[in-house]
Amino acid sequence: MKKALLGLSLLVGLAACDVNRLPETNISDDSFWTSESDIKAANNYLYTFLPGFNNDDVWSDDAFGLASNTVSDGSRLAPATAGGDYNTPYNLIRAANNVLEKAPRAAVTPAVLDRYLAEARFFRAWGYFGLVQKYGSVPLILKTLDENSPELRQPASPREAIVDQMYADLDFAIANLPTITSLGNPDYGRISKTAAQAFKARVALFEGTFAKFHSKRDATKHLTLAVASSKAVIDSKEHALYGNYFDLFQLAGEGRQNKENIIVRQYGVSTTERVATHTYYRGSLENGNVNPTKSLADSYLMRDGLPLTKSKLWTLPDSSHKVFRNRDTRMSATFMKRGDAMMTTKPIFDIANLVFNKTGYMFRKFANVDDWNTQASTIDRPLLRYAEVLLIFAEASYELNNAVTDEELDMSVNLLRERGQIAKLTNAFAKTNGLDLREEIRRERRVELAQEGFRYWDIIRWKIAETELVKPVLGNFYFKSEFAAATVNLTPDNIILVQAASFRKFDPLKDYLWPLPINEIALNPELAQNPGW
Template identity: 90%
Template sequence: MKITLKKAVLGLSLLAGLGACDVNRLPETNISDDSFWTSESDIKTANNYLYTFLPGFNNDDVWSDDAFGLAANTISDGSRLAPATASGDYNTPYSLIRAANNVIEKAPRAAVTPAVLNRYLAEARFFRAWAYFGLVQKYGSVPLILKTLDENSPELRQPGAPRETIVEQIYTDLDFAIANLPTITALGTADFGRISKTAAQAFKARAALFEGTFAKYHAKGDAAKHLTIALAASKAVIDSKEHALFGNYFDLFQLAGEGRQNKENIIVRQYGVSNTERVSTHSYYRGSLENGNVNPTKSLADSYLMKDGLPISKSPLWVLPDSSQKVFRNRDARMSATFMKRGDAMMTTKPIFDIANLVFNKTGYMFRKFANVDDWNTQNSTIDRPLLRYAEVLLIFAEANYELNGAITDAELDMSINLLRERGQIAKLTNAFAKTNGLDMREEIRRERRVELAQEGFRYWDIIRWKIAETELVKPVLGNFYFKTEFAAATVNLTPDNIILVQAASFRKFDPAKDYLWPLPINEIALNPDLDQNPGW
């Protein structure tokens, strides 16, 4: 898949997108139809282009209360304005939709069997669903385009479709994908990385959980309907037995966690297997983690449980640390795998980590996931980005179960949350344990999601769908304890209890009347007067 995709990308300039103003248009001159759409190889090549839209590494966690960068983020602190022109947030999904629609319309011309055709149509419909889910998350209502358009198409001036209509189309596309895609076992090593049946099921579960909890907590739509879909789809992935958790949490985000031998990864953005055999590369470690473009916050750090399964506010194991190393003592093992700590391998100019550099790591913490010394040296990492893991499916199963029924059994916890806790080397969660220790089961399920998926771009969307962004994002951004004998001399603001103050609450706001949806680009509204701006923008 990696080598095939590399060659396909190099030769697919004929499938490349147009400019921002042409977001929904695909002129006939973009592709030589008569000579191209004739064989399975042609369809597969066209579909390979869709895979280039899978997102690479980014710093989106700074939108949330999990991370902070080198400076304040306008989404996180509520200071952003409606953009004058469309950016990748709006244009890129429509470019993917256009490319998927093109395949859906033209692939039937090829001389292939119905089964082969449907397999590739299923891939295209998966990617169309992927793009529309991203648009719904951000904007709610957007134009629903299900065919390729030219400059005279009336759909170019159509209003945004109702949110529920778009979500139903997402489900319809994913159901077709589920029915026609091969299993990950059938794909095997040769086609590892292509979308599988369980990938479509797992993504359907993700979309349905988002929509179900958004409907429930924002009082918009049929929450039970979507949560039922999320529960069924996640259970289908579990029952397939196609996936399992990877043994080592840190290695899951290293080269050791790549490829078919890792049954936890369901969808990945592939980069390659080495610097000589690669699709592309990234410099996420040196360019984002070490340089401070994304740093963990105290809010995230405090979410990690002690080994006894209790939060730091309740556990007798928690002792106020007098050194940076003691922050990690008796904690969930995933914290040490996600945060840099004294003794970890770091980089050539500083082989062993001791303490974060406050010039770059403003919170006094530094992320460790995906950190690799060789990657720092070359700035050409081929570590893949996991986009959907089996761990997320287990979390969806637990959350959808609880949100739908108001309860979850110990057996259901054992087949989901407790598998993740076992890997984190912390005590099991049971209903009796929660009751005895005064824990809220919903909050513990949410906590588990936060720590398991930390630094993977989920937290912002979680606090949006749970409708708690208005509570969490207005809090001050805090960092590590300030260990004066360890940190290099730097100008730093501190709270009265000796915690690094990164951004005061007075500089942060969140308007629940408008900030739960993103503003549409102003130029898109100018191009299409029937497109309404989201409320408050």
């Protein structure tokens, strides 16, 4: 698949409108759709839409960049023209619709055809989920259009209708895709049966909790599907947690030997055998485009399974690196700490550079010294892990029943806690220590999936953005003897103040949905702007 994607990378450089229109010297569209290899090659293009590394966590309270973010602090305006947030999903949807319409021309067996149609329908659902998350209701397009198509001027479809179409597409994918085991090493990276099940669980959890906490539609329907879909992945026995949390995000964690990764954006295995490269570590971590906050740091439990406010193991540190003592080991794998390998010009990390790392913290996930040197990393981006499936199962079970059993906790979050080397979560433990099970399940999701682009969407669906995003952005404890001279604002208790609450706002009447691009509304008068924008 990597060889196929490498060839297709030549097409990726073209504008989206050009990708759908091959040069006249190439094979014509009418003569292309004749064999399995043709369909597979067309489907390979869909994989180029899997998202690469980004800094989306700065939209949330988990991270802060070199400057304030307009999504996070509530200062953004409706965009004048459509960008990647709106156009890219529709480009993917068009490409998927193109496959669905033309692949049946090929001389292949029904089973082979359905397998590739299943891939296309998976990617169509993937595209619509990105649109629904941001905009809620959007036009539902299920065929390729030309400039005269009346669908170009249709109103947005109801959100529930779009979600039901996603479920239908994913159910077809689940029924017709091969297992990840049968894909084996040759087709590693292609979408599998459990990938479709796991993604359906993600969609259903998002919709179920959004419906529940925003008092909209039928939450039970979606939460029931989330439990069933995540449980189907668990029962398949196709996946398992990877042993080492830090290595999970390194080259060591790549390939079929890592049964935790369910969907990945592949880059390659070395600088000489690669599909593409990225500079996420050097550009986004070292240069300060995304840095963890105190809010995220404080979410990590102590070894006894208790939060900082309740654990006897926690004492105020007298140096910044002591915040890592007796903590969930995933914190040390996610945050840079004294003694970690860093980069050629500074081989061992000691303290964050406040010029770049505004919070006084620095992320460690995906950190690799060789990548700093080459600026051409081939570390894959995990897009859906088995750990997320376990978290979906736990959260959906709780939200469906307003309770979760110890057995359900043992088969989900406690497996993750065991890897983090912290005490188990049980109903008795929560009651004894005055813990809220919902909050502990949410905490587990936050720390397990930190720096992977989930936090913003979680606080949106839980309807807590209006509470969390208006808080001040804080960083590490500040000790003058450690940090190099830098202009820094501090709270009265000696914590780095990155952005005061007075500069942050969130309007719950409009900010839970994104604004549609103004030019799209001008092009289609039937398309209504989201409330408040």
